[in-house]
Amino acid sequence: MSKEVKCGNIVIGGGAPVSIQSMTNTDPHDADACISQVKALEEAGCEIVRLTVPDEEAAACFGKVREAADIPLVADIHFDYKMALMAMDMGADKIRINPGNIGGPEKTKLVVDKAKKKGIPIRVGVNSGSLEKDILEKFGGVTDEGLVESALRNVKLLEDMDFGDIVISIKSSDVLMNTKAYRLMSERSDYPLHIGVTEAGTPEMGIVKSAVGLGALLMEGIGDTMRVSLTGDPVREIYAAKKILAAAGVRPMAMELVSCPTCGRTKVDLDSIAGEVETKLMPIAERRVKEGRKPIKVAVMGCVVNGPGEAKGCDFGVACGKGEGLIFINGEPQKKVSEKEITGELIKLAETI
Numbered sequence: 001m002s003k004e005v006k007c008g009n010i011v012i013g014g015g016a017p018v019s020i021q022s023m024t025n026t027d028p029h030d031a032d033a034c035i036s037q038v039k040a041l042e043e044a045g046c047e048i049v050r051l052t053v054p055d056e057e058a059a060a061c062f063g064k065v066r067e068a069a070d071i072p073l074v075a076d077i078h079f080d081y082k083m084a085l086m087a088m089d090m091g092a093d094k095i096r097i098n099p100g101n102i103g104g105p106e107k108t109k110l111v112v113d114k115a116k117k118k119g120i121p122i123r124v125g126v127n128s129g130s131l132e133k134d135i136l137e138k139f140g141g142v143t144d145e146g147l148v149e150s151a152l153r154n155v156k157l158l159e160d161m162d163f164g165d166i167v168i169s170i171k172s173s174d175v176l177m178n179t180k181a182y183r184l185m186s187e188r189s190d191y192p193l194h195i196g197v198t199e200a201g202t203p204e205m206g207i208v209k210s211a212v213g214l215g216a217l218l219m220e221g222i223g224d225t226m227r228v229s230l231t232g233d234p235v236r237e238i239y240a241a242k243k244i245l246a247a248a249g250v251r252p253m254a255m256e257l258v259s260c261p262t263c264g265r266t267k268v269d270l271d272s273i274a275g276e277v278e279t280k281l282m283p284i285a286e287r288r289v290k291e292g293r294k295p296i297k298v299a300v301m302g303c304v305v306n307g308p309g310e311a312k313g314c315d316f317g318v319a320c321g322k323g324e325g326l327i328f329i330n331g332e333p334q335k336k337v338s339e340k341e342i343t344g345e346l347i348k349l350a351e352t353i
């Protein structure tokens with residue numbers, strides 16, 4: 001089992017549930033935009049959010065976001081150790097650095113001393129683009145062995161400064177290399193691992209790469225916190241992460257959405273309805289589970305002929321007709337509503353059932 005590290009109120013490693021993280025893509029100088037994205041991520045079920053802190057203005061912005069947000073925030077630091085120091089003064093719950101690029105051992109020591117004093121963990125984040133020259137030469141390019149060696153070298157730098165509150169990540173956009181590197185790392189170290197496939201791509205390709213790469217690791221018990229990297233709105237990363245965790249059998253799904261594939265009988269835009277229902281009901285389901293209530297299974301079906309039957313076993317759902325929907329609970333019809341009212345009705349049921 002990996003060691004336990006605390007990031008704010010979230011435990012990473014030591015057998016704690018695999019936590020879901022994401023990163024804002026709003027302007028790091030625009031506190032309002034960052035706060036609203038952090039809130040949206042939190043609402044979707046994100047447990048840790050990372051923000052980049054490239055300069056002093058961004059560090060001040062980080063402080064404002066810290067005051068407004070309820071979940072742990074990680075400061076992502078590159079090149080300037082001073083930003084790491086400032087972010088920690090602004091209340092960062094963890095910092096992510098690559099000790100190799102923040103200005104040498106003396107600067108790293110200043111960061112480590114402050115982190116130690118404040119009890120803030122450090123994620124040593126190595127990726128395929130950050131490997132040291134000598135490692136690239138030794139392994140003849142970017143390899144899984146090279147990624148692990150680079151990360152362990154950076155970890156040793158911190159250990160030599162008597163610091164052990166460490167999380168490791170070693171990301172590659174090559175799924176196979178990524179998987180091999182994390183396997184190797186889990187054999188060679190017991191620090192908790194932040195797993196992810198870097199630059200995974202557009203939502204469609206990114207979800208497939210992350211599901212394959214992270215799913216394989218999770219099923220082997222590797223990974224203590226995870227990020228699914230997708231181009232675009234980070235809230236989608238949270239939904240994808242939850243589905244991967246559920247599919248890998250690591251965490252229960254707060255909501256299972258059953259929707260039919262549609263056919264010639266379908267007379268509504270079921271694709272849009274199912275998407276909206278999933279987005280709006282998922283946060284409610286997350287809240288239910290946090291409150292100790294049971295997960296929900298919801299059906300969005302394309303017709304009343306086969307819909308309710310095919311959705312057997314769902315707690316509630318809708319079977320659509322032309323411009324309308326028949327709401328049912330445990331397979332029993334309740335009432336008809338217009339197409340526009342379907343999501344609202346299902347939200348009410350998700351809250352009350």
Ligand code: SF4
Pocket residue numbers: 260261262263264265266301302303304305306307310
């Ligand atoms: S539920 Fe109805 S609309 Fe959907 S696939 Fe089955 S028969 Fe077709």
